[in-house]
Amino acid sequence: MFPAKKIAALLIILAFSANQALAFLSLEDWKNEKETNLTITGLELSKDKYVDRVAIKTTGWIEPKETYTFNPPAIILDFPVAPLKKELSVLAKSSKRIKKVYTRPNPEVKNQIQVVVELWKEADYEVINIFGKNICYIEISDIKKPVPPTVKPKMPLAGKLIAIDPGHGGGDVGAFSASGKPEKDFCLATALKLAQILRNQGASVYLTREKDKDTNFREFMPEVNDKKADIFIGIHYNAFESQGISGTETFYFNRESKPLAAYVQQNMLNALGRRDRGIKRRMHYVTHHAEMPSIIIEPLYITNREEEALAENSKTQSKIANAVAEGIKEYLINYRTN
Numbered sequence: 001m002f003p004a005k006k007i008a009a010l011l012i013i014l015a016f017s018a019n020q021a022l023a024f025l026s027l028e029d030w031k032n033e034k035e036t037n038l039t040i041t042g043l044e045l046s047k048d049k050y051v052d053r054v055a056i057k058t059t060g061w062i063e064p065k066e067t068y069t070f071n072p073p074a075i076i077l078d079f080p081v082a083p084l085k086k087e088l089s090v091l092a093k094s095s096k097r098i099k100k101v102y103t104r105p106n107p108e109v110k111n112q113i114q115v116v117v118e119l120w121k122e123a124d125y126e127v128i129n130i131f132g133k134n135i136c137y138i139e140i141s142d143i144k145k146p147v148p149p150t151v152k153p154k155m156p157l158a159g160k161l162i163a164i165d166p167g168h169g170g171g172d173v174g175a176f177s178a179s180g181k182p183e184k185d186f187c188l189a190t191a192l193k194l195a196q197i198l199r200n201q202g203a204s205v206y207l208t209r210e211k212d213k214d215t216n217f218r219e220f221m222p223e224v225n226d227k228k229a230d231i232f233i234g235i236h237y238n239a240f241e242s243q244g245i246s247g248t249e250t251f252y253f254n255r256e257s258k259p260l261a262a263y264v265q266q267n268m269l270n271a272l273g274r275r276d277r278g279i280k281r282r283m284h285y286v287t288h289h290a291e292m293p294s295i296i297i298e299p300l301y302i303t304n305r306e307e308e309a310l311a312e313n314s315k316t317q318s319k320i321a322n323a324v325a326e327g328i329k330e331y332l333i334n335y336r337t338n
Ligand SMILES: [Zn+2]
Pocket: 001, 002, 003, 167, 168, 174, 175, 183, 236, 237
């Protein structure tokens, strides 16, 4: 997981970069926030030739957090607002993309209302916050199928440089598992397996660490960019104070990274069969500063006993590594021609 400490440090750095409206709080931080007076006042649907549009009206500026899940296909926005007196819902009568839109309390985090857009099938989407108008729009469009190269590369990884950051290391241990083991060890073991698989298939690999040592993303990200890596993968394991929380999630920030996140997440879901917690757009330092498609994977919750046992298992780590490699290949085959 990305600890609040780092997020706080990030907040300070970004406070200096003006003209960016940024919401940075992690779900955990949100939960600890004071009660808010902000609320959601309405949901409206509209459409034009190209998109279905969901308008979420609020009483103030709120930047929600996005999640996209595959099973069932849905877009979920988390708003840090007080519980609603009455939940809202809209049936999309004539939409080919949207089944229905409704609000519900976030089942896992207090003082959060989720707007759930259930889709008939997978779709593309953009979230647009209109500053000053207190409206958040979700524009939902059909997935633009990439035009894959006519000759599909037999070895899509050949000649590619993949940067892998095994999360944490050294004094930064990351989260602790249910039985007290540090996240950094799980990350490194999985990363080394992934590196081997990628090398076997013709890729070069740059690892930010190959053993247990301190790393600093403000130092290694410029290096990853200088080396012109084709893809960046951050490997973390998830943690939450409640042991009941489990599942697989993947983070991305740049829009170009979204299909990479989708391919890797889908492959991890197939391999692990755990709960789909979705692909999430978040501004983490590494995904924000990477000049190439970049994602952070969080395959399992090590604070959940069942998933900790999986994460410790060498065979499961290999499954995760293989799934990530497959996801990268699918992305390269479908999105990259050179
Ligand atoms: Zn982590």
